[in-house]
Structure formats: C-alpha cells, structure tokens
Amino acid sequence: MTIQMSKFNTVLNGRPAAKEAILRIFQIVNGSIEKENVILDFSDVEILTPSYADELLRELKKKYNNKVEVINTSSMAADTMKAISD
Amino acid sequence: MDTTFDTIYKCEKVFCNHTINLSECGWLDPWTMGLICLKAVEYSAEKDRSIVLPKDIRMISYLKRMHLPTFLKELAYDQFLDPFDKKDISEKENFNIHEIVHCNFRDEFDGRLSSKIRPMFIGFNLKSDEERLATGLVAELGNNVFDHNAGFWPTDFSGAIIIAQHNPIKKQIEVAVADAGVGFMGSLRASRPDLKTHTDAILLGLSGTSGRIGENRGNGLKTIQDWTINKFNGIVRIHSGDGLVVVDKNGQKTSDVFPILGTLASFMLKY
Numbered sequence: 066m067t068i069q070m071s072k073f074n075t076v077l078n079g080r081p082a083a084k085e086a087i088l089r090i091f092q093i094v095n096g097s098i099e100k101e102n103v104i105l106d107f108s109d110v111e112i113l114t115p116s117y118a119d120e121l122l123r124e125l126k127k128k129y130n131n132k133v134e135v136i137n138t139s140s141m142a143a144d145t146m147k148a149i150s151d
Numbered sequence: 152m153d154t155t156f157d158t159i160y161k162c163e164k165v166f167c168n169h170t171i172n173l174s175e176c177g178w179l180d181p182w183t184m185g186l187i188c189l190k191a192v193e194y195s196a197e198k199d200r201s202i203v204l205p206k207d208i209r210m211i212s213y214l215k216r217m218h219l220p221t222f223l224k225e226l227a228y229d230q231f232l233d234p235f236d237k238k239d240i241s242e243k244e245n246f247n248i249h250e251i252v253h254c255n256f257r258d259e260f261d262g263r264l265s266s267k268i269r270p271m272f273i274g275f276n277l278k279s280d281e282e283r284l285a286t287g288l289v290a291e292l293g294n295n296v297f298d299h300n301a302g303f304w305p306t307d308f309s310g311a312i313i314i315a316q317h318n319p320i321k322k323q324i325e326v327a328v329a330d331a332g333v334g335f336m337g338s339l340r341a342s343r344p345d346l347k348t349h350t351d352a353i354l355l356g357l358s359g360t361s362g363r364i365g366e367n368r369g370n371g372l373k374t375i376q377d378w379t380i381n382k383f384n385g386i387v388r389i390h391s392g393d394g395l396v397v398v399d400k401n402g403q404k405t406s407d408v409f410p411i412l413g414t415l416a417s418f419m420l421k422y
Contacts, residue, residue, distance in 0.1 A: 076265050078290045080298070081257065112264075112283050114290045115374045141283035144382075148374040 071109035083120035108137035155180040181314040185327035195226040218250035247317040255310040275317040292328040300332035327417035334391040349392030383420040
C-alpha cells in the first residue's frame with residue numbers, strides 16, 4: 066500500500082498535522098485489501114520537518130509492526146529522516 | 152549607533168522604566184527587534200508605558216519597512232506612532248529587510264510558512280535546498296512556540312513573532328522567533344521542578360529534554376542546532392527569562408542578562 070504524502074501537503078510540518086495524517090492513513094490502509102508494507106512516498110514533498118516525521122513514523126511503526134517503508138525523499142526530507150533517527 | 156546582539160545588553164537606556172528608547176539607535180538586527188517586540192508586550196499593560204522613536208527619518212523608514220508600527224498598534228501604542236504616519240515608504244525599497252510576521256495561532260503560522268517565509272528565503276537568494284532547510288528551522292522554532300504555550304499564555308498577547316533580515320555583504324541571514332510565553336523555565340519546570348536558573352532550563356531544552364511529560368518529543372532544538380551549525384556554519388541564540396545561551400561550532404556560551412517575558416530564539420545562517 067503506497068501513500069502519496071504530497072497529497073496531504075507539500076509542506077509537512079508539526080505534530081498536530083502529522084496526527085491528522087496518521088488517522089487518515091489508518092483509514093486508507095484499513096480499507097486496503099493489500100497485506101504488504103505501508104510505503105510512504107515523499108516525492109513532491111518539498112519540506113518535511115522533524116516534528117512531523119517523528120510523530121508520523123513513530124505511530125505508524127507502532128501500528129504496523131515496523132512494516133513501514135519510506136521512499137523518494139528529497140534532500141531536505143532525507144536530512145529530516147536522518148535527524149530523527151540519530 | 153548600530154544596535155545589535157553584540158551591543159544591546161550593554162545599552163541600559165533602551166529598555167528602562169517602561170520606556171523603549173530608540174532615540175540613539177541605528178541599524179537594528181532581528182535579535183534586537185525581537186527584544187523590542189517582547190518588551191513592547193511586557194510594557195503594554197503599564198500606564199506609564201512609552202516609546203521614544205529615532206529622530207533620523209531614515210530610521211523611521213527602516214522601522215516602518217519592518218511594519219513595527221503595525222505591530223505596536225496591536226498593543227495600543229498608537230499615541231507614540233505619529234512620525235510613522237508622516238512618512239511614506241515603498242514596500243519594495245529593500246527586499247533584504249522582511250516585515251515582522253505575527254502569527255496569533257498555529258494555523259496562521261502554518262499558512263504563512265508557505266505564503267511568507269518560503270518566499271522570503273527565496274527573495275534572500277538562498278538555493279532551493281538551503282531555502283527548504285531554513286524554512287524547516289523556522290517551522291521547528293514556531294512549532295515550539297505553540298507546543299509549549301497553547302492554552303497557557305501568561306498575558307492576552309499570544310503567538311509567534313518572526314523577524315528576519317539578510318545581509319548580502321556579510322552573506323548572513325538572521326531569523327528571530329519571539330514569543331511572550333511561559334519560557335523554558337515555565338515549560339520545563341513541570342518535568343524538572345529542581346531547575347534553578349533560566350540558563351539551566353535553556354541548556355536542558357537544548358539537550359533534547361521536553362516539558363511535555365509522557366510524550367516522546369524534544370528533538371526539535373537538537374535538530375535546529377545541528378542544521379544551523381553543521382549545514383550553515385551558523386549560530387543559535389536563545390534568551391529566556393534572564394538566561395542567554397549562544398551555540399556555535401565552538402560550543403555553548405552562557406550569560407545572565409536582563410529578564411524578558413517569554414523566549415527569544417534566533418538562528419544566523421552563513422552562506
């Protein structure tokens with residue numbers, strides 16, 4: 066199941082926005098017949114802040130037992146992913 | 152005389168007896184503008200509050216270009232603002248000076264990240280990747296303002312105040328984010344009641360400790376330091392209460408300074 070993150074916004078900022086996206090992703094994934102990983106596609110996302118990424122990934126990994134994959138991160142989004150993993 | 156981070160803490164006359172005295176001030180950096188905004192909030196409830204404006208008409212233009220009178224009108228300082236009404240300016244006079252952006256609420260702040268802050272950095276000629284990182288820095292500082300003060304503002308004035316300037320000669324951009332909130336001490340005391348000084352509270356916050364008990368968070372300030380210092384060879388400054396901490400590639404420096412209401416944080420980017 067691939068989630069196109071730019072459909073939430075091209076500027077992904079803050080924990081409240083991430084919490085809203087998480088609830089929406091739960092709905093989308095629960096309605097899917099696929100049993101594969103949840104893939105978060107960040108293509109066309111221009112800005113991803115550490116607070117958004119931390120909230121999003123923490124909750125999704127908790128829900129889907131770490132079967133969450135991140136793809137197509139821009140340079141900035143990759144820096145953010147590195148920051149929250151350090 | 153230029154009034155900047157390096158001089159403002161030695162100028163005893165600028166903030167005195169509920170008066171903001173700008174009569175002898177020259178160029179003001181975003182840090183000093185942030186202090187002026189916070190002192191204007193602090194003094195706004197005082198009957199004897201006043202503002203002394205510079206006599207130099209160029210300074211009046213400069214302050215008007217930063218929309219200082221608009222900000223001060225929010226705080227009912229109208230009676231001191233006549234010199235601004237007599238001076239017309241062009242908003243396009245200097246793209247390197249950005250107007251004060253006051254966002255009362257988080258939604259307003261989120262919207263302005265795209266509508267004001269990103270175009271500002273593009274106007275400052277940052278490259279695409281740099282602009283995105285710089286916007287991310289403003290976003291994290293602004294998020295902190297609302298995360299730690301929502302529902303708990305000490306006065307009727309709320310929100311994040313953003314001030315930015317670009318110095319193309321020095322190739323530096325400074326962005327200050329001010330809030331008249333509870334400060335580091337007010338936020339962290341809930342989780343660390345043993346905290347004694349504002350400086351200790353700032354240092355604890357910079358280490359990644361959050362005042363939001365029971366939540367996994369607190370890395371925002373660590374990332375702000377990391378990106379500012381390692382990607383821009385820059386400087387992070389934080390003044391909260393009477394504590395001041397400056398962080399750069401050489402480490403942290405602390406000092407005790409005059410108290411402010413809330414927090415003033417800035418990052419200086421060198422490119």
